[in-house]
Structures are given as C-alpha cells and as structure tokens.
Amino acid sequence: MAERKIYAGHAVKRLRRTAGLTQVALADVLEISPSYLNLVEKNQRPLSAALMLRLAERFDFDPRKLGGDAPGGGVEGIRRRLADPLFVDIAIDKAEVEEWLAAAPAGVEAFARAFDRMGEGGAPSAASVEALPVMKVRREIERWRNHFPDLDAQAEAMADDLRIATGDLYGGLAERLRQKHQLAIRILPTDVMPDHVRRLDLHARQLQLSEMLDSASRTFHAAFLIAELEARAEIDALVHGAAFADRHAERLFRRHLTSYFAAAIMMPYERFLRACEASGYDPLLLQRRFGAGYEQVAHRLTTLQRVGARGLPFFMVRIDRAGQSSKRYTGASAAPMVEADSRCPLWAIHSAFDRPGEIAAQLVELEDGERWFTLNRTVAGQSAGLRAGQAIFSIALGLKAxxxxxxxxxxxxxxxxxxxxxxxxxxxxxxxxTCAQRSAPPRGRALRFNERERGLTPFEFAAD
Structure with missing residues (x-):
C-alpha cells in the first residue's frame, strides 16, 4: 500500500517555535536546507519518513502528532465553516485558507473554536449542534487516529494469556473475573433487568447481564469490566493527557478507551490484522473467526494504525433512520463524509435500511473527483426486551478507492x-x-428563477 503523504507544516512550525529555533537553525539540526524547511512549513512539500524520524530522534517527538491535529480540522474544516451564510459576501478560496494555515495556525484554531462555540448573534452555531463534550471527545479520538498503542499491547498480551489457558474467550474472561477479582457473571431474565443490559452489583459480587444479549455482546461486557479493573492506569494516563476541562467529556472519553480495550481483547491486533489481510477484509468472516458483532468488527477496522504493521485506513459512520449520526470515526482515512454535518441521500448508507442485514458495496465519487469505496449494512442495537424495542442502525465502512x-x-x-x-x-x-434528489440549495449560492422553465429541482442557483 502506498504511503500516505503527510503535510504538517503547522506542526513543524509549532515545534520549531517551542524549541526557540530559527528556520536556519532547525534546518541545520535536521540536515536539510532552510529553503526546503520553508516549503515544508508552508505545506508545499510533504514530510518524508526520514525527516519524521529525525524530528522524533532530536526532539523526543511523537510522529503521530504530525498531520493528525491540523488547526480547525485543516483546510476542509475551515472551508466548511466559511461556507456559512455569514461569509457569503467574502470570497475566500482554498489557496487563501492554505496560506492562512501556514502563516497563523494558532489564529486558525482560535477562529474555529470561536465559530463552533458561538454563531451569529451569540446563538449556538450549526457546528455546535452536537453536544460539546461529544465533539471534544471526537477531536481527541481523531488526534490519536483512533489508535491507542499502549492499550493494544496490554490487551494483546492478556488475550494471549487467556487463549493459552482456554480456547473459550468468554469462559476465560469469566474465570479471570472469578479468580482475580472475586466477581461472578450472572445472566438475568428481562423481567428482572427490564431497562438495562449490564449491571455491576458489588454487594453480590456479580456482573449481571441481560439474557437478551447475544454471545458477542456478553463477551464484550465481560471484557469491558476487565478493562475497568486491569487497564485503569493506562486509561487514566490517556484521560489525563487529554486535559479535558469538561467532566462529561472526560467520562465519555474514558468509556471509549475502556470499550477500545475490550474490543482489543476480543480481536487482538496482530492476529486480527493477519486475518484481515488473508480474508480480504471480509467483515462477516472476521465476525465468525473472532466471535464479534458486525459493528465491533467495523469499529476495530478503523483502529489498525500500529507503526510497522498498519492495516487499511478505514472510516466508520453509524446513523439511524432519520439520518442522525451516533458514531463517527475517521481513523487515518481523512474522509470528508465523516466530518460533514449531513450526508447525501444517494449514499447507500441510507438505502441499506431497505435490505436489513445485507452488505451493499458502493463506489462513490465526491465533487472534487475523489473516489471512495464503502460497505453499507444495518445492525440491530442492544435490546433489553420487547418493552424497550429494537433499535436499528446503518453502518458505512469505507476507505479511499x-x-x-x-x-x-x-x-x-x-x-x-x-x-x-x-x-x-x-x-x-x-x-x-442537476441532482434530482436535491432538497435544499447550497449555502452561499444565489437562487435563480425562470418562470418559463422548470429544472430537475425547484432550487436552481448561480454557478459561483
């Protein structure tokens, strides 16, 4: 697989300024010419592997921070904000945004935060419709590209221990809880737990699970408790490093990391990646081989970014029938469909509801000509019984064509x-x-009217 080019001039410039170095001085340290460094900082040249290695060696710098934390979401993130009607009379093209990012990354980030927090007249903007804690957690997850190597390493070692002890992962987890933590797993009927699927009763020393959970979900919840008990130090370190001021964001991030660890026990990194490559990344086969659910497999596919053993750069989006997204993971894909506030009705993530349980493969092309290959399928949410009903979601799993x-x-x-x-x-x-499916005119485009003609939609607009 061809290496993805990384343009991270803002990160290099920030590193240089933090170290108190001029361009000439940093170029000397990195053994490159000042003119080349200048091009790198202006995002006119990508970072080579050799240059990233020198940065890591000389400044004890984590290369994952390069390109994964562009101010305001990078060029596309800023252009989405500038598409707001507030800026309709200001013509700012892509080149100007790139120059702004290169010249003043901190100013770009300040603009993005201010825009996201407050809209025109002091009201919340469209970019902050989602709860702020959720957005903060998403930004932190994407900063790591949804790959947490310390958690993966510990979970992989634990999975190997359980595999040696017993071939039954669920049984191994139950035995570990019993022996090491004096906790038993008890399956309870829905009339006893009508509104919950999991409960930890410390008085009875029991992890209580609903009988409505399938085997993959039972294994996951057992692994989730193991993660809470045995990966606390590693999870605490990641949560502390995120430095959330918002307590709710902190707890949401902790839940994500705990779930990540649980999934990594069920699908250990090295074995899972080998199975992906051998099977052609077939999610149904991966489900059966690792005793996991389709959604668990889809999420795991977005995390395969271990240095020296990377998987394909997948993204994942989960929506309900109303088109509302409840999970969005960009991973290393940089997919604009993940960050978009809404989705195109022509994308098969919507039509998947018409054929529940079937995988619909679709090749799509965005306006800029970039092609993406997506797998779209419905999944059933967890249910605590007939009274709670059955939630249905559609998941899109995709990557660049x-x-x-x-x-x-x-x-x-x-x-x-x-x-x-x-x-x-x-x-x-x-x-x-000429899209017949259009339900609203594009932002920033003046509507055109011709009473003698009727196009495919009632929204005809100026070309620019």
Missing part, C-alpha cells in the same frame, strides 16, 4: 474508471447542479 483493491467486496471492480455514484456532503454543501 485507491486502497480498496485488497478488499473481497471490491474484487472485479474498476475502482479508477468504473461507474461510481456521484454524491455530495449534504445538499447545503453540494453544488452539483
């Missing part, structure tokens, strides 16, 4: 020139003029 060739579901497709479904990032962000 350039990387999709090893996938089982992409075999036989012409990913470069074959038919692809044109989609946008939601109607208000899409400027395709």
């Amino acid at each position: 350039d990387y999709a060739r090893p996938l089982l579901h992409a075999r036989g497709l012409d990913l470069d020139k074959g038919d692809a479904q044109p989609i946008g990032l939601g109607c208000v962000s899409c400027t395709r003029p």
Whole structure:
C-alpha cells in the first residue's frame, strides 16, 4: 500500500517555535536546507519518513502528532465553516485558507473554536449542534487516529494469556473475573433487568447481564469490566493527557478507551490484522473467526494504525433512520463524509435500511473527483426486551478507492474508471447542479428563477 503523504507544516512550525529555533537553525539540526524547511512549513512539500524520524530522534517527538491535529480540522474544516451564510459576501478560496494555515495556525484554531462555540448573534452555531463534550471527545479520538498503542499491547498480551489457558474467550474472561477479582457473571431474565443490559452489583459480587444479549455482546461486557479493573492506569494516563476541562467529556472519553480495550481483547491486533489481510477484509468472516458483532468488527477496522504493521485506513459512520449520526470515526482515512454535518441521500448508507442485514458495496465519487469505496449494512442495537424495542442502525465502512483493491467486496471492480455514484456532503454543501434528489440549495449560492422553465429541482442557483 502506498504511503500516505503527510503535510504538517503547522506542526513543524509549532515545534520549531517551542524549541526557540530559527528556520536556519532547525534546518541545520535536521540536515536539510532552510529553503526546503520553508516549503515544508508552508505545506508545499510533504514530510518524508526520514525527516519524521529525525524530528522524533532530536526532539523526543511523537510522529503521530504530525498531520493528525491540523488547526480547525485543516483546510476542509475551515472551508466548511466559511461556507456559512455569514461569509457569503467574502470570497475566500482554498489557496487563501492554505496560506492562512501556514502563516497563523494558532489564529486558525482560535477562529474555529470561536465559530463552533458561538454563531451569529451569540446563538449556538450549526457546528455546535452536537453536544460539546461529544465533539471534544471526537477531536481527541481523531488526534490519536483512533489508535491507542499502549492499550493494544496490554490487551494483546492478556488475550494471549487467556487463549493459552482456554480456547473459550468468554469462559476465560469469566474465570479471570472469578479468580482475580472475586466477581461472578450472572445472566438475568428481562423481567428482572427490564431497562438495562449490564449491571455491576458489588454487594453480590456479580456482573449481571441481560439474557437478551447475544454471545458477542456478553463477551464484550465481560471484557469491558476487565478493562475497568486491569487497564485503569493506562486509561487514566490517556484521560489525563487529554486535559479535558469538561467532566462529561472526560467520562465519555474514558468509556471509549475502556470499550477500545475490550474490543482489543476480543480481536487482538496482530492476529486480527493477519486475518484481515488473508480474508480480504471480509467483515462477516472476521465476525465468525473472532466471535464479534458486525459493528465491533467495523469499529476495530478503523483502529489498525500500529507503526510497522498498519492495516487499511478505514472510516466508520453509524446513523439511524432519520439520518442522525451516533458514531463517527475517521481513523487515518481523512474522509470528508465523516466530518460533514449531513450526508447525501444517494449514499447507500441510507438505502441499506431497505435490505436489513445485507452488505451493499458502493463506489462513490465526491465533487472534487475523489473516489471512495464503502460497505453499507444495518445492525440491530442492544435490546433489553420487547418493552424497550429494537433499535436499528446503518453502518458505512469505507476507505479511499485507491486502497480498496485488497478488499473481497471490491474484487472485479474498476475502482479508477468504473461507474461510481456521484454524491455530495449534504445538499447545503453540494453544488452539483442537476441532482434530482436535491432538497435544499447550497449555502452561499444565489437562487435563480425562470418562470418559463422548470429544472430537475425547484432550487436552481448561480454557478459561483
């Protein structure tokens, strides 16, 4: 797989200024010319592997911070904010945004935070419709590209111990809880736990699980408790490092990390990656081999970013029937569909509800010509019984078409020139003029009216 180019001039400039060095001095330390460093800082040259290694060696710098924390979400993040009607009379093109990022990354981040927090007239902006704690946690997860190597390493070692002791992971987890923590697992009927699927009763020394949980979910909840008990130090360190001022964000992030550890026990990194590569990243086969649920597998596929043993850069989005997203993981994909406030109705993540349980593969093309390959399928949410009802979600798992060739579901497709479904990032962000599915005009475009004609939609607009 071709290496992804990383443009992180803002991060290099911030590192240089923190160290109190001029461009000439840093270029000398890195054994490159000042002119080349200047191009790197202006994002006109990508960072080479050799340059990243020198930065890591000389400044004790974590290379994962390069490119993973662009101010305001980088060029696309700032352009989405500038598409707000507030700026309709200001023509700011992509090149100007790139120059702004290179010249004043801190100013860009300040603008992004202010815009997200407050809209016109002091009211919350569209970018802050989602609860602020959730957005803060998402930013921290994406800063790590949803890969936490210390948690993976510890979970992998624990999974190996359990595998040696017994071939039954659930049984091994139950025995570990009994012997090491004096906790038993008890399965309770729905009339006893009508509104919950899991409860920890410390008085009775029991992890109580609903009988409505399938085997994969029971294993996950047992592993989740193990993570709370035995990975506390590592999880505490990550939560402390995030430095959340918001207590709710801190607790949400802790829950994500605990779930991450539990999934890593069920799907240990090295074995899971080998199985992915051998099976063509077939999620159904991976489900059966690791005793996991489809959603658990999909999420795990977004985390495979171990240095020296990387998987394909997947993203994952989960929505309900109303199109509301409840999970969004960009991973290392940089997928604009994940960050978008809304989604295109032509994307098969929506039509998957019509064929529950089936995987619908779809090649899509964005307005900029970039192609993405996605797998779309419904999943059933956890249920505590008939009274609680059954939640249904649709999950899109995808990656750039350039990387999709090893996938089982992409075999036989012409990913470069074959038919692809044109989609946008939601109607208000899409400027395709002839889409019959359009339900709203794009932001920043003046509407045009001709009483003698009727186009495919009632929203005809100026080209620019």
